[in-house]
Amino acid sequence: MSEYNNNKLGELRPNQIITTFGPGAIVDAVKDSVTILDLPYWKEKGQRIIDGRLASYLRVNCFYMPRTSGKCDIPVVTFPYYHVCSNIMCGHLFDARKNFDLDKYLIYGVSCPKCHRPAYPSRFITICENGHMHDFPWKWWVHHGNKQCNGELKMYSIGNTSTLADMWVECSCGDKRNMSGATQRDNFEELSCQGRHPFRPLHKGDHCNKQVIPSQRGASNVYFAVTKSAISIPPWINPLYNLIDDHLHDIELLMDETVLGEELGILTAYKKYFSAYSFDEYKEALHNRLNNIKEFTEIKQMEYNAITHHDDPAYESNKKHFKAEEDPLPQYLKKYFERIIRVTRLREVRVLLGFTRVDAPDPDADNQPNIVALSKGSGPERWLPAAEVNGEGIFIEFKKEQIEKWMSSEAVKSISKKYSDSYRDFCESKGWTISVMRNAVYVLMHTFAHLLIKQMSMSSGYSSSAIRERIYFSEKMSGVLLYTGSADKEGSLGGLVELGTIDQMTRLMKDAFQEALVCTNDPECMNTLPAGKNSNGAACHSCCMISETACENGNRMLDRGLVVPVPGREETSYFKELVNELCQVEI
Numbered sequence: 001m002s003e004y005n006n007n008k009l010g011e012l013r014p015n016q017i018i019t020t021f022g023p024g025a026i027v028d029a030v031k032d033s034v035t036i037l038d039l040p041y042w043k044e045k046g047q048r049i050i051d052g053r054l055a056s057y058l059r060v061n062c063f064y065m066p067r068t069s070g071k072c073d074i075p076v077v078t079f080p081y082y083h084v085c086s087n088i089m090c091g092h093l094f095d096a097r098k099n100f101d102l103d104k105y106l107i108y109g110v111s112c113p114k115c116h117r118p119a120y121p122s123r124f125i126t127i128c129e130n131g132h133m134h135d136f137p138w139k140w141w142v143h144h145g146n147k148q149c150n151g152e153l154k155m156y157s158i159g160n161t162s163t164l165a166d167m168w169v170e171c172s173c174g175d176k177r178n179m180s181g182a183t184q185r186d187n188f189e190e191l192s193c194q195g196r197h198p199f200r201p202l203h204k205g206d207h208c209n210k211q212v213i214p215s216q217r218g219a220s221n222v223y224f225a226v227t228k229s230a231i232s233i234p235p236w237i238n239p240l241y242n243l244i245d246d247h248l249h250d251i252e253l254l255m256d257e258t259v260l261g262e263e264l265g266i267l268t269a270y271k272k273y274f275s276a277y278s279f280d281e282y283k284e285a286l287h288n289r290l291n292n293i294k295e296f297t298e299i300k301q302m303e304y305n306a307i308t309h310h311d312d313p314a315y316e317s318n319k320k321h322f323k324a325e326e327d328p329l330p331q332y333l334k335k336y337f338e339r340i341i342r343v344t345r346l347r348e349v350r351v352l353l354g355f356t357r358v359d360a361p362d363p364d365a366d367n368q369p370n371i372v373a374l375s376k377g378s379g380p381e382r383w384l385p386a387a388e389v390n391g392e393g394i395f396i397e398f399k400k401e402q403i404e405k406w407m408s409s410e411a412v413k414s415i416s417k418k419y420s421d422s423y424r425d426f427c428e429s430k431g432w433t434i435s436v437m438r439n440a441v442y443v444l445m446h447t448f449a450h451l452l453i454k455q456m457s458m459s460s461g462y463s464s465s466a467i468r469e470r471i472y473f474s475e476k477m478s479g480v481l482l483y484t485g486s487a488d489k490e491g492s493l494g495g496l497v498e499l500g501t502i503d504q505m506t507r508l509m510k511d512a513f514q515e516a517l518v519c520t521n522d523p524e525c526m527n528t529l530p531a532g533k534n535s536n537g538a539a540c541h542s543c544c545m546i547s548e549t550a551c552e553n554g555n556r557m558l559d560r561g562l563v564v565p566v567p568g569r570e571e572t573s574y575f576k577e578l579v580n581e582l583c584q585v586e587i
Contacts, residue, residue: 391485
């Protein structure tokens with residue numbers, strides 16, 4: 001992050017900015033707590049990244065990798081503004097923006113204006129469902145609703161415990177209050193959001209009618225990155241498509257010139273940049289690029305087609321970024337799966353669009369009003385930050401006929417309706433547009449992916465947070481891709497794809513099924529069903545949930561009772577007979 005001379009506030013990798021610490025997030029730096037600023041405040045961009053499908057869908061020209069080295073990299077501002085003096089004899093609680101000295105700050109961090117000892121950022125903040133973030137209302141809190149007093153505040157602890165009840169804030173007027181209840185939403189009902197975005201310092205504030213939600217600055221609900229990613233597939237990764245993206249801005253200018261006209265503009269661009277290709281080939285590629293992708297499911301459908309038809313000559317044109325292979329399935333797996341494919345080489349482009357607070361975003365929804373969208377760069381070029389990941393994966397396609405047979409069961413129909421209703425209620429409460437209604441099939445594939453990730457992490461050398469899932473679900477898709485990668489151009493080490501052989505997959509499934517049959521939180525876990533905003537069934541952190549960075553849906557819509565037979569719900573298990581065969585369990 002910001003570096004002046006040799007005074008560094010901290011370091012972040014480009015991929016961390018895309019997935020965890022993007023603009024609007026709070027980062028614990030070396031001397032302070034800061035938030036990263038919006039894109040118009042960035043002075044320099046890093047390496048250019050090209051992905052025509054994502055650029056088309058997101059209505060941008062291109063992507064740039066965040067520049068995280070040098071003297072003009074990622075700009076930040078201190079947040080929270082309120083800091084506490086580290087001197088326990090002082091304990092002064094103050095706004096660091098008053099009498100701020102940048103030179104001293106870069107060397108020493110924030111200092112107490114009274115005793116000049118180092119100060120640390122307050123751990124308490126407030127957020128809202130519209131993505132706003134503010135300092136904790138200290139004056140309002142200590143005076144029980146009165147904001148008018150201008151007395152000085154101090155913070156101190158009493159007793160031998162570190163509970164909030166032992167932490168006190170006191171005003172020089174004599175009023176004081178402990179911090180018990182400072183993280184309880186009900187205590188802030190009368191306080192409305194001020195509509196502020198600290199990552200946009202010049203922003204005057206929005207009109208917001210949401211209630212403020214108290215939180216601690218390191219809490220997991222303070223920042224959820226909203227990302228979109230695409231697996232690079234032919235023909236979108238051939239040199240012609242890349243060349244079109246390189247010159248897209250010039251092509252659009254030539255097409256918009258009224259003197260030339262659109263067709264003449266296309267021809268002029270062809271003669272200027274693309275004469276090495278046939279005109280028909282160029283025109284078809286340009287049409288594909290300019291014909292904007294409207295729904296994210298279109299991108300996933302393209303990937304699904306490329307992976308399932310990997311041996312088609314049309315998809316073998318570029319093995320630099322995409323390569324796959326498969327073995328015939330034995331009869332005991334053919335009943336449940338269409339194919340298991342080892343993707344030995346893949347490239348993923350991850351783009352940061354913005355963020356949400358309080359609740360994780362939906363990975364496939366196209367319209368989510370509560371997203372705080374990043375400004376798409378400054379100047380004529382529209383861009384967003386992105387990271388490029390090279391790696392490997394295992395793709396598992398479920399058998400459509402068996403899925404349809406399973407879904408015809410009355411028990412499965414009943415619970416599928418519960419999941420669809422729960423998903424609809426959740427999306428409507430957030431104002432999200434639903435493009436594909438999810439049902440028990442999605443929950444089955446999602447839970448199966450989680451159970452495999454847990455087992456793969458024990459066998460591959462990768463942690464469960466390093467193995468990501470990609471769910472392909474619609475009327476035309478029923479598969480999961482489990483993959484990992486790194487920013488290194490050579491990709492990952494091959495440990496994951498080695499698990500894609502039939503023998504290894506059989507062993508992984510057996511271990512996953514055995515682990516899922518019993519949870520340490522049973523019977524409470526196995527008796528849970530989706531209802532209202534709770535979109536999970538028999539699923540908890542002990543059996544199904546994984547790191548939220550690996551799950552594309554915020555650990556929502558999970559139920560091991562659809563994968564393995566749990567007591568009282570044996571008929572809803574998709575793999576009932578396979579579990580019996582592999583695990584030798586009488587059901």
